[in-house]
Amino acid sequence: MPEYFLGIDGGGTSCRAAVSDRSGTILGRALAGSANISTDLDGALQTILAVSREALEQAGLDPDLVLYPAYLGLAGSMTGQAGERLKQHLPFSGCEVRSDGLIALEGALGPKDGMIAILGTGSLFMARQDSEVRALGGRGFLLGDHGGGARLGRALLEECLLACDGLRSFTPLLERTMAGFEGDVSSVIAFAKSSAPSAFAAYAADVFKAAGQGDEAALQILGEAARLINLSLDKIRFEGCEALCLLGGLSKSYKLWIAAHHRELLREPEGDGLTGAISLAIRTFG
């Protein structure tokens, strides 16, 4: 049985690594930039190797990666063969590459069964019962991710333009949003053309706040997002499911929008994706 274990949580904006002993006590950590294997496999590989070595050095351990087993949870590894291709280039003594959703689930629930909803820029749902895992969502900004902040922001700007054209009524939220563009429709269009999903997601907080004040446009946008979130939870929920953790930047905001039969399962997450990766590394290779 190995003495030390690497866990890696690689997302679209940052990649974190940790090394632990057999008890799961974390001895060293490191943080680097994004590691998205579906958009940049080579860059992701280099980032993963560097951040792993740095975590080992932080722990005062030999940074030769061939000495350690690693469990990787990576964004973009749920579709396509990128995860398998990456695995061929990894030098670890043992290695498992799964989705960042799976390590988030392990981190939130520990070894227990249940489900998670990751509600950040995008939206992703996972449930586990025994060894069976169900996943839903995370399809990206353009066609999916209906519960994510980026879609909320895009829907807000779309309603703004409809209001400017007189095709729907203005609400205080739409007025405030247009004021942020000095009332200029072409600025809204230019923003939309040049912005990443995260920039759209920056409007999500405004939408939630306005909904709390009864803003009709905010309630409409969130009502549709929440409908699809609750439908997704219905779809992945196993019979007898006892726990639901909301994760991601919008987890607190969405709490009130979760349907009652899911809300009664809500609990705080035990840990994050990185502790989940460590825990899975120990379960897999220990």
Next chain:
Amino acid sequence: MPEYFLGIDGGGTSCRAAVSDRSGTILGRALAGSANISTDLDGALQTILAVSREALEQAGLDPDLVLYPAYLGLAGSMTGQAGERLKQHLPFSGCEVRSDGLIALEGALGPKDGMIAILGTGSLFMARQDSEVRALGGRGFLLGDHGGGARLGRALLEECLLACDGLRSFTPLLERTMAGFEGDVSSVIAFAKSSAPSAFAAYAADVFKAAGQGDEAALQILGEAARLINLSLDKIRFEGCEALCLLGGLSKSYKLWIAAHHRELLREPEGDGLTGAISLAIRTFG
């Protein structure tokens, strides 16, 4: 009064020029690539100069542009100052730069008043009464253009992914569409990421055909698009309006979806944007 007149119709995919005599008889024509002043002002300028000279040469006239007045209808000239900037570099003896919508309206209705709906990849609405002009739509694929084919295609693919996730029921249209991707969700996402609006719009014909067969998803998608089209026509319609022309690649398909109080105004367009530009050149400079 000048003896000859130039008309120019510059869109996102092609730029056409024609030269006519005082009676409006077209003596020469030419066609070139795109001339989008909002995305590439310099390139658009060179295209406009070249295609104008070629039309004059076709007509057997002196290709020196300073000898002729020109009326230009250009995509992307409705927002921003690009049209004014372009005008400063144009050598014509007289020159007017307006939107491609305005020359389309003139081409369709002649000097008469009325309204047009341009339903192609995007959607744009214009109405004219005396010298007053109202315009609506044409905001682009991401936030607007709700009646355009690109939005219909995007909505179709979005419903496909919801069906694949079990969040809505499959219909024959959704099944056929997914069969085109060999049932592979990641292929749909890859297509959406790499495709221009025109590629999404290629699905519009399928949506109309399926709606004719009672397909529930197609009826839902077109119902929402038609709702916004009819609302837009309500918004721009002048009191006493007597004519409505549908233009663009989806004009025939949408005929059945136009609300009865607008449908009774429908008539065939007299001409296209290029004949409209010629007619406006003669009215303006003649």
